[in-house]
Amino acid sequence: xxxxxxxxxxxxxxxxxxxxxxxxxxxxxxxxxxxxxxxxxxxxxxxxxxxxxxxxxxxxxxxxxxxxxxxxxxxxxxxxxxxxxxxxxxxxxxxxxxxxxxxxxxxxxxxxxxxxxxxxxxxxxxxxxxxxxxxxxxxxxxxxxxxxxxxxxxxxxxxxxxxxxxxxxxxxxxxxxxxxxxxxxxxxxxxxxxxxxxxxxxxxxxxxxxxxxxxxxxxxxxxxxxxxxxxxxxxxxxxxxxxxxxxxxxxxxxxxxxxxxxxxxxxxxxxxxxxxxxxxxxxxxxxxxxxxxxxxxxxxxxxxxxxxxxxxxxxxxxxxxxxxxxxxxx
Amino acid sequence: xxxxxxxxxxxxxxxxxxxxxxxxxxxxxxxxxxxxxxxxxxxxxxxxxxxxxxxxxxxxxxxxxxxxxxxxxxxxxxxxxxxxxxxxxxxxxxxxxxxxxxxxxxxxxxxxxxxxxxxxxxxxxxxxxxxxxxxxxxxxxxxxxxxxxxxxxxxxxxxxxxxxxxxxxxxxxxxxxxxxxxxxxxxxxxxxxxxxxxxxxxxxxxxxxxxxxxxxxxxxxxxxxxxxxxxxxxxxxxxxxxxxxxxxxxxxxxxxxxxxxxxxxxxxxxxxxxxxxxxxxxxxxxxxxxxxxxxxxxxxxxxxxxxxxxxxxxxxxxxxxxxxxxxxxxxxxxxxxxxxxxxxxxxxxx
Numbered sequence: 126x127x128x129x130x131x132x133x134x135x136x137x138x139x140x141x142x143x144x145x146x147x148x149x150x151x152x153x154x155x156x157x158x159x160x161x162x163x164x165x166x167x168x169x170x171x172x173x174x175x176x177x178x179x180x181x182x183x184x185x186x187x188x189x190x191x192x193x194x195x196x197x198x199x200x201x202x203x204x205x206x207x208x209x210x211x212x213x214x215x216x217x218x219x220x221x222x223x224x225x226x227x228x229x230x231x232x233x234x235x236x237x238x239x240x241x242x243x244x245x246x247x248x249x250x251x252x253x254x255x256x257x258x259x260x261x262x263x264x265x266x267x268x269x270x271x272x273x274x275x276x277x278x279x280x281x282x283x284x285x286x287x288x289x290x291x292x293x294x295x296x297x298x299x300x301x302x303x304x305x306x307x308x309x310x311x312x313x314x315x316x317x318x319x320x321x322x323x324x325x326x327x328x329x330x331x332x333x334x335x336x337x338x339x340x341x342x343x344x345x346x347x348x349x350x351x352x353x354x355x356x357x358x359x360x361x362x363x364x365x366x367x368x369x370x371x372x373x374x375x376x377x378x379x380x381x382x383x384x385x386x387x388x389x390x391x392x393x394x395x396x397x398x399x400x401x402x403x404x405x406x407x408x409x410x411x412x413x414x415x416x417x418x419x420x421x422x423x424x425x426x427x428x429x430x431x432x433x434x435x436x437x438x439x440x441x442x443x444x445x446x447x448x449x450x451x452x453x454x455x
Numbered sequence: 456x457x458x459x460x461x462x463x464x465x466x467x468x469x470x471x472x473x474x475x476x477x478x479x480x481x482x483x484x485x486x487x488x489x490x491x492x493x494x495x496x497x498x499x500x501x502x503x504x505x506x507x508x509x510x511x512x513x514x515x516x517x518x519x520x521x522x523x524x525x526x527x528x529x530x531x532x533x534x535x536x537x538x539x540x541x542x543x544x545x546x547x548x549x550x551x552x553x554x555x556x557x558x559x560x561x562x563x564x565x566x567x568x569x570x571x572x573x574x575x576x577x578x579x580x581x582x583x584x585x586x587x588x589x590x591x592x593x594x595x596x597x598x599x600x601x602x603x604x605x606x607x608x609x610x611x612x613x614x615x616x617x618x619x620x621x622x623x624x625x626x627x628x629x630x631x632x633x634x635x636x637x638x639x640x641x642x643x644x645x646x647x648x649x650x651x652x653x654x655x656x657x658x659x660x661x662x663x664x665x666x667x668x669x670x671x672x673x674x675x676x677x678x679x680x681x682x683x684x685x686x687x688x689x690x691x692x693x694x695x696x697x698x699x700x701x702x703x704x705x706x707x708x709x710x711x712x713x714x715x716x717x718x719x720x721x722x723x724x725x726x727x728x729x730x731x732x733x734x735x736x737x738x739x740x741x742x743x744x745x746x747x748x749x750x751x752x753x754x755x756x757x758x759x760x761x762x763x764x765x766x767x768x769x770x771x772x773x774x775x776x777x778x779x780x781x782x783x784x785x786x787x788x789x790x791x792x793x794x795x796x797x798x799x800x801x802x803x804x805x
Contacts, residue, residue: 181724182609182619182723182724184619184724185618185619185620185722188613188617188618188619189618192617301775304775304776304778304779325772326775327769327775328775328778330728331724332547332724332725332726332727332728332729333521333725333726333728333729334714334717334718334725335517335518335520335521335651335714336518336765338517338718339514339515339517339518339765339766340518340765340766340769342514342517343505343511343514343515343766343769343770344769344772346505346508346510346511346514346770347503347505347769347770347771347772348772360620360720360722363718363720364718367718371647372510373510384620384622384720385622385623385720386622386719386720453617453618
């Protein structure tokens with residue numbers, strides 16, 4: 126799911142390639158015994174994987190994806206290098222680079238399948254198995270990827286909308302921090318479909334917390350009939366809670382993705398629920414998929430995306446999840 | 456005739472009681488900005504029903520405050536003929552330094568705040584020193600700082616926390632007194648006034664007095680008018696510039712401190728992109744991009760205009776797809792009203 130992916134889309138600064146070299150150091154091949162036991166005599170061995178995502182460098186969501194990929198690499202004894210670039214052309218070059226390095230497997234998130242397509246085809250042509258993750262599920266198989274891991278945006282948003290409707294809500298405010306992106310549209314239309322009642326939207330700037338909070342506050346003041354607020358990411362959710370409080374609104378707040386503030390708010394009964402895409406799996410599972418393919422020619426899903434979410438976090442399970450968020454895996 | 460005298464002349468001097476009121480108003484650089492702000496204010500007061508409510512007013516004052524605190528410092532720097540593109544990211548950097556020290560090192564919030572202020576002043580001094588020493592345009596120097604700080608914010612945050620945000624400062628010692636200073640709210644009827652709004656008002660008054668009534672203020676105006684001329688009449692050019700850059704980063708520290716204590720968490724990308732809002736506020740407030748002319752109060756009014764426009768659009772419940780277009784048109788109109796007035800002011804002065 127791309128929704129949380131490009132939080133800073135308005136800034137077109139240089140592509141940030143810093144993460145790669147730094148993390149390469151942390152992900153040297155492990156020497157665990159598992160490496161031997163898991164390697165059948167079949168096709169080959171997976172030694173190195175490059176993960177190339179569309180994440181902005183300071184995105185909490187992708188930080189968890191990265192942790193998942195690196196953990197899988199460590200546990201399976203595979204060298205995993207993580208690279209990211211917000212700009213699709215820069216991302217395409219990172220893929221070309223990985224192909225030139227002759228990695229054994231490639232994981233790509235495809236927020237923009239068109240500019241990435243040629244590079245992915247070249248990787249496939251060079252005999253490198255590709256798994257797409259997070260976004261680009263529709264194009265994945267067509268480009269020759271062996272599988273896709275992610276949370277399909279629309280159905281997830283439909284489920285969230287339904288849950289809000291079932292809670293008896295009649296008017297929904299969508300807080301959009303990524304105006305102009307396809308995923309924002311998918312989430313909005315999905316949520317509206319599931320909700321089935323009136324929805325309205327407010328646009329916010331995620332790098333400015335005061336702006337986020339006061340715009341949500343203004344929207345709640347301007348329309349007193351709003352009784353539910355849905356944000357697309359956890360940072361915004363915490364601001365939504367505060368905004369509702371300041372606007373003297375009793376609207377129920379719901380969100381996609383988790384962080385500690387969201388968990389605290391759920392515990393305190395100020396936030397109804399969070400739909401967790403479990404993005405740790407979006408980093409972890411592709412490595413496993415590649416391993417299975419390399420060693421056993423297994424594929425998973427048969428061209429259909431493997432769904433990582435939504436998993437709902439509410440008052441009933443918040444305490445268990447909180448520990449996992451603290452360690453950066455949820 | 457000296458350049459310094461000429462430049463200080465372009466600021467409204469306290470009236471000697473001879474010029475008629477209308478003339479005095481027209482030569483004020485703030486008048487145009489105030490008219491723009493009034494237009495935006497009236498517009499949204501009429502178009503929406505909640506804009507003028509106490510709750511509504513506190514909402515747009517809240518939004519305008521951080522922009523305002525930065526805009527007055529940015530305006531001083533701009534009047535002195537320089538830019539600071541690192542001003543936005545500085546609000547994030549200082550908040551991160553405070554949060555990391557308080558949450559991860561376990562310091563008292565006040566000590567953490569002190570160190571982050573030192574950090575801000577050091578970066579400001581470095582900006583100023585580089586500009587003075589190398590003679591490079593401040594645009595380039597501070598673009599470098601902007602990028603460097605962005606990387607530092609992310610790198611250090613991830614290194615220390617394993618994620619990209621720092622939260623939980625409310626558990627640190629000294630939090631309650633610090634948040635009383637930087638993040639408390641004062642209820643006036645239905646309205647809730649944030650501490651940042653009070654900071655904004657107080658700092659605006661201080662900066663305005665410094666610019667109009669002190670020797671330092673004269674130096675700033677002289678500097679922006681003509682650096683060579685200013686140096687010729689004995690203005691300590693280097694020192695003045697360095698102080699101006701330090702002022703801007705100190706303002707970044709104020710905003711960063713208000714943010715971290717209020718929101719309890721800071722993300723590594725916070726503040727990125729906001730530098731343009733500060734520049735816009737200063738320009739709407741009558742500062743010339745070329746330096747040597749402008750006013751602190753004007754910049755504060757510019758920030759107010761920006762905040763009102765931003766929130767007014769939400770109050771009006773216009774389709775959010777058009778948000779940026781509305782904002783752009785509103786700001787352009789405000790600037791046009793403003794420049795029309797300063798042209799008249801120029802004519803009136805002759």
